[in-house]
Amino acid sequence: MTEQQYKELLIKTAKMSDYEHKEKVVEALRVASISFQKEFAFTHHLPDHRQEHIIISVIPEKLAILKEHENFVDDLCEQAYEPNDYNEYSGLILKPGILHVAPEEISQEIFFDNIQNQIIGEIQKAKFSIWIAMAWFTNKEIFDELLKKRNEGLDIKIIIDNNRVNQEKPLFTLENHFEVYRVDVQSKRYKNIMHRKFCVIDLETAMHGTFNWTSAANYNKENWDVDHNREIAKIFAEEFVKMRRDAELSMLI
Structure with a gap:
Protein backbone atom coordinates (compact mmCIF):
# COMPACT_ATOMS: atom_id res chain seq x y z
CA MET A 1 0.00 0.00 0.00
CA GLY A 97 4.36 20.40 8.07
CA ILE A 98 3.38 22.32 4.95
CA LEU A 99 -0.04 22.37 3.33
CA HIS A 100 -0.49 19.26 1.20
CA VAL A 101 -3.00 19.65 -1.62
CA ALA A 102 -4.00 16.24 -2.93
CA PRO A 103 -6.05 15.56 -6.06
CA GLU A 104 -9.70 16.33 -5.39
CA GLU A 105 -11.56 13.46 -3.84
CA ILE A 106 -14.46 12.55 -6.11
CA SER A 107 -17.30 10.39 -4.98
CA GLN A 108 -20.74 9.58 -6.29
CA GLU A 109 -23.48 7.87 -4.34
CA ILE A 110 -26.69 6.60 -5.92
CA PHE A 111 -29.70 5.93 -3.72
CA PHE A 112 -32.93 4.06 -4.39
CA ASP A 113 -34.21 3.95 -0.80
CA ASN A 114 -34.29 6.28 2.20
CA ILE A 115 -33.79 9.23 -0.16
CA GLN A 116 -35.42 11.87 2.04
CA ASN A 117 -32.98 11.17 4.87
CA GLN A 118 -30.04 11.29 2.45
CA ILE A 119 -31.17 14.73 1.26
CA ILE A 120 -31.57 15.96 4.83
CA GLY A 121 -28.13 14.62 5.72
CA GLU A 122 -26.48 16.61 2.92
CA ILE A 123 -28.42 19.75 3.87
CA GLN A 124 -27.22 19.40 7.47
CA LYS A 125 -23.59 19.39 6.26
CA ALA A 126 -24.00 22.63 4.27
CA LYS A 127 -21.83 25.54 5.45
CA PHE A 128 -22.41 28.39 3.00
CA SER A 129 -25.11 28.01 0.36
CA ILE A 130 -27.97 25.80 -0.84
CA TRP A 131 -29.48 26.38 -4.29
CA ILE A 132 -32.54 24.32 -5.21
CA ALA A 133 -34.46 23.79 -8.46
CA MET A 134 -37.46 21.58 -7.76
CA ALA A 135 -40.58 20.80 -9.78
CA TRP A 136 -42.66 20.04 -6.67
CA PHE A 137 -41.72 21.09 -3.13
CA THR A 138 -44.20 20.30 -0.34
CA ASN A 139 -42.05 18.23 2.06
CA LYS A 140 -42.25 19.73 5.56
CA GLU A 141 -39.27 17.77 6.95
CA ILE A 142 -36.92 19.08 4.25
CA PHE A 143 -38.38 22.58 4.64
CA ASP A 144 -37.64 22.49 8.39
CA GLU A 145 -33.98 21.56 7.75
CA LEU A 146 -33.62 24.39 5.25
CA LEU A 147 -35.12 26.81 7.75
CA LYS A 148 -32.51 25.77 10.34
CA LYS A 149 -29.78 26.48 7.80
CA ARG A 150 -31.25 29.85 6.92
CA ASN A 151 -31.26 30.72 10.63
CA GLU A 152 -27.55 29.83 10.68
CA GLY A 153 -26.99 32.47 8.01
CA LEU A 154 -26.66 30.33 4.88
CA ASP A 155 -27.61 31.64 1.44
CA ILE A 156 -30.67 29.67 0.31
CA LYS A 157 -32.34 30.18 -3.06
CA ILE A 158 -35.21 28.13 -4.47
CA ILE A 159 -36.67 27.83 -7.97
CA ILE A 160 -39.95 25.89 -8.23
CA ASP A 161 -42.58 25.36 -10.85
CA ASN A 162 -45.58 27.67 -10.55
CA ASN A 163 -48.18 24.92 -10.36
CA ARG A 164 -51.29 24.27 -8.27
CA VAL A 165 -49.61 21.67 -6.05
CA ASN A 166 -46.84 24.08 -5.03
CA GLN A 167 -49.43 26.80 -4.42
CA GLU A 168 -52.07 24.87 -2.45
CA LYS A 169 -50.57 21.74 -0.88
CA PRO A 170 -47.67 22.93 1.32
CA LEU A 171 -48.08 23.57 5.04
CA PHE A 172 -45.62 26.46 4.62
CA THR A 173 -45.00 29.46 2.39
CA LEU A 174 -41.48 29.42 1.00
CA GLU A 175 -41.44 33.13 0.21
CA ASN A 176 -41.83 33.96 3.91
CA HIS A 177 -38.39 32.52 4.60
CA PHE A 178 -36.30 32.21 1.43
CA GLU A 179 -35.46 33.84 -1.88
CA VAL A 180 -37.94 32.05 -4.17
CA TYR A 181 -38.69 32.10 -7.88
CA ARG A 182 -41.88 30.48 -9.17
CA VAL A 183 -41.48 29.88 -12.88
CA ASP A 184 -43.94 29.26 -15.72
CA VAL A 185 -42.77 27.29 -18.72
CA GLN A 186 -44.99 28.17 -21.66
CA SER A 187 -44.83 26.89 -25.21
CA LYS A 188 -46.86 28.34 -28.04
CA ARG A 189 -49.90 26.19 -27.26
CA TYR A 190 -49.44 24.63 -23.82
CA LYS A 191 -48.35 25.35 -20.28
CA ASN A 192 -45.41 23.07 -19.63
CA ILE A 193 -43.54 22.14 -16.45
CA MET A 194 -40.22 23.15 -14.95
CA HIS A 195 -39.42 19.52 -14.30
CA ARG A 196 -35.89 19.77 -12.92
CA LYS A 197 -34.95 18.32 -9.56
CA PHE A 198 -31.50 19.27 -8.32
CA CYS A 199 -29.71 20.96 -5.46
CA VAL A 200 -26.23 22.53 -5.24
CA ILE A 201 -24.56 22.77 -1.83
CA ASP A 202 -21.56 25.01 -1.14
CA LEU A 203 -20.67 24.85 -4.87
CA GLU A 204 -19.07 21.50 -4.05
CA THR A 205 -21.91 18.97 -3.93
CA ALA A 206 -24.69 18.37 -6.45
CA MET A 207 -27.78 16.27 -5.72
CA HIS A 208 -30.14 15.32 -8.53
CA GLY A 209 -32.53 12.61 -9.68
CA THR A 210 -36.21 11.77 -10.02
CA PHE A 211 -37.15 12.47 -6.40
CA ASN A 212 -39.43 15.50 -5.96
CA TRP A 213 -39.31 17.10 -2.52
CA THR A 214 -42.75 15.84 -1.54
CA SER A 215 -43.84 13.35 1.10
CA ALA A 216 -45.52 11.25 -1.60
CA ALA A 217 -42.18 10.72 -3.35
CA ASN A 218 -41.08 8.55 -0.41
CA TYR A 219 -43.56 5.90 -1.61
CA ASN A 220 -42.58 6.00 -5.28
CA LYS A 221 -39.80 4.14 -7.07
CA GLU A 222 -37.27 6.97 -7.31
CA ASN A 223 -33.52 7.44 -7.60
CA TRP A 224 -31.23 10.15 -6.27
CA ASP A 225 -27.56 10.87 -7.00
CA VAL A 226 -25.19 12.72 -4.66
CA ASP A 227 -22.00 13.92 -6.37
CA HIS A 228 -19.22 15.28 -4.17
CA ASN A 229 -17.48 16.83 -7.15
CA ARG A 230 -16.78 20.53 -7.76
CA GLU A 231 -16.91 20.19 -11.54
CA ILE A 232 -20.35 18.59 -11.52
CA ALA A 233 -21.55 21.07 -8.89
CA LYS A 234 -20.31 23.90 -11.11
CA ILE A 235 -22.38 22.64 -14.07
CA PHE A 236 -25.57 22.55 -11.99
CA ALA A 237 -24.75 25.93 -10.40
CA GLU A 238 -24.32 27.53 -13.82
CA GLU A 239 -27.70 26.18 -14.89
CA PHE A 240 -29.29 27.44 -11.68
CA VAL A 241 -27.89 30.94 -12.27
CA LYS A 242 -29.27 30.88 -15.83
CA MET A 243 -32.70 29.75 -14.59
CA ARG A 244 -32.71 32.45 -11.93
CA ARG A 245 -31.76 35.12 -14.44
CA ASP A 246 -34.53 34.01 -16.82
CA ALA A 247 -37.01 34.04 -13.92
CA GLU A 248 -36.02 37.60 -13.02
CA LEU A 249 -36.38 38.74 -16.63
CA SER A 250 -39.83 37.18 -16.89
CA MET A 251 -40.95 39.20 -13.86
CA LEU A 252 -40.07 42.41 -15.74
CA ILE A 253 -42.19 41.57 -18.78
Missing part, protein backbone atom coordinates in the same frame (compact mmCIF):
# COMPACT_ATOMS: atom_id res chain seq x y z
CA THR A 2 1.38 3.40 -0.97
CA GLU A 3 1.36 6.36 1.41
CA GLN A 4 -1.37 8.08 -0.66
CA GLN A 5 -3.51 4.92 -0.63
CA TYR A 6 -3.04 4.67 3.13
CA LYS A 7 -4.12 8.29 3.56
CA GLU A 8 -7.26 7.68 1.46
CA LEU A 9 -8.05 4.61 3.58
CA LEU A 10 -7.63 6.64 6.79
CA ILE A 11 -10.11 9.22 5.52
CA LYS A 12 -12.64 6.59 4.43
CA THR A 13 -12.33 4.78 7.76
CA ALA A 14 -12.86 8.03 9.66
CA LYS A 15 -15.95 8.86 7.59
CA MET A 16 -17.50 5.47 8.39
CA SER A 17 -16.97 5.84 12.13
CA ASP A 18 -19.51 7.19 14.60
CA TYR A 19 -16.95 9.48 16.24
CA GLU A 20 -18.57 12.80 17.13
CA HIS A 21 -15.76 14.98 15.74
CA LYS A 22 -14.87 12.91 12.68
CA GLU A 23 -15.51 15.76 10.21
CA LYS A 24 -12.82 17.92 11.85
CA VAL A 25 -10.35 15.03 11.69
CA VAL A 26 -11.19 14.29 8.04
CA GLU A 27 -10.65 17.94 7.07
CA ALA A 28 -7.23 17.90 8.74
CA LEU A 29 -6.21 14.60 7.15
CA ARG A 30 -7.12 15.86 3.68
CA VAL A 31 -4.38 18.52 3.81
CA ALA A 32 -1.83 16.34 5.64
CA SER A 33 1.02 14.27 4.27
CA ILE A 34 1.56 10.67 5.40
CA SER A 35 4.83 8.77 5.60
CA PHE A 36 5.96 5.39 6.94
CA GLN A 37 8.93 5.24 9.31
CA LYS A 38 10.43 1.77 9.57
CA GLU A 39 12.55 1.15 12.67
CA PHE A 40 15.41 -1.25 13.42
CA ALA A 41 13.87 -2.23 16.76
CA PHE A 42 11.78 -5.39 16.96
CA THR A 43 8.21 -5.26 18.28
CA HIS A 44 8.42 -8.28 20.62
CA HIS A 45 4.83 -9.08 19.60
CA LEU A 46 5.13 -10.93 16.31
CA PRO A 47 8.20 -13.01 15.45
CA ASP A 48 10.89 -11.06 13.54
CA HIS A 49 8.64 -8.03 13.02
CA ARG A 50 10.20 -4.60 13.27
CA GLN A 51 8.45 -1.47 14.47
CA GLU A 52 6.85 0.90 11.99
CA HIS A 53 5.47 4.32 12.89
CA ILE A 54 3.01 6.40 10.88
CA ILE A 55 4.05 10.04 10.57
CA ILE A 56 1.33 12.59 9.83
CA SER A 57 2.61 16.08 8.96
CA VAL A 58 0.22 18.99 8.64
CA ILE A 59 0.03 22.78 9.03
CA PRO A 60 0.01 23.93 12.69
CA GLU A 61 -3.69 24.87 12.90
CA LYS A 62 -4.69 21.42 11.64
CA LEU A 63 -2.02 19.76 13.75
CA ALA A 64 -3.75 21.15 16.84
CA ILE A 65 -6.98 19.43 15.75
CA LEU A 66 -5.26 16.06 15.23
CA LYS A 67 -3.54 16.33 18.61
CA GLU A 68 -6.86 17.12 20.27
CA HIS A 69 -8.27 13.89 18.79
CA GLU A 70 -5.00 11.92 18.84
CA ASN A 71 -6.47 8.75 20.36
CA PHE A 72 -9.05 8.56 17.58
CA VAL A 73 -6.40 9.17 14.88
CA ASP A 74 -4.11 6.56 16.43
CA ASP A 75 -6.95 4.05 16.35
CA LEU A 76 -7.60 4.91 12.68
CA CYS A 77 -3.94 4.33 11.84
CA GLU A 78 -3.97 0.93 13.51
CA GLN A 79 -7.19 -0.10 11.77
CA ALA A 80 -5.92 0.94 8.33
CA TYR A 81 -2.44 -0.57 8.76
CA GLU A 82 -1.84 -3.38 6.27
CA PRO A 83 -0.62 -6.62 7.92
CA ASN A 84 2.67 -7.92 6.50
CA ASP A 85 5.49 -10.33 7.30
CA TYR A 86 8.11 -7.72 8.19
CA ASN A 87 6.67 -4.81 10.16
CA GLU A 88 4.04 -4.07 12.78
CA TYR A 89 2.22 -0.83 13.54
CA SER A 90 3.92 0.72 16.55
CA GLY A 91 2.39 4.14 16.94
CA LEU A 92 1.55 7.55 15.55
CA ILE A 93 3.85 10.57 15.22
CA LEU A 94 2.23 13.98 14.62
CA LYS A 95 4.48 16.72 13.24
CA PRO A 96 4.06 20.23 11.83
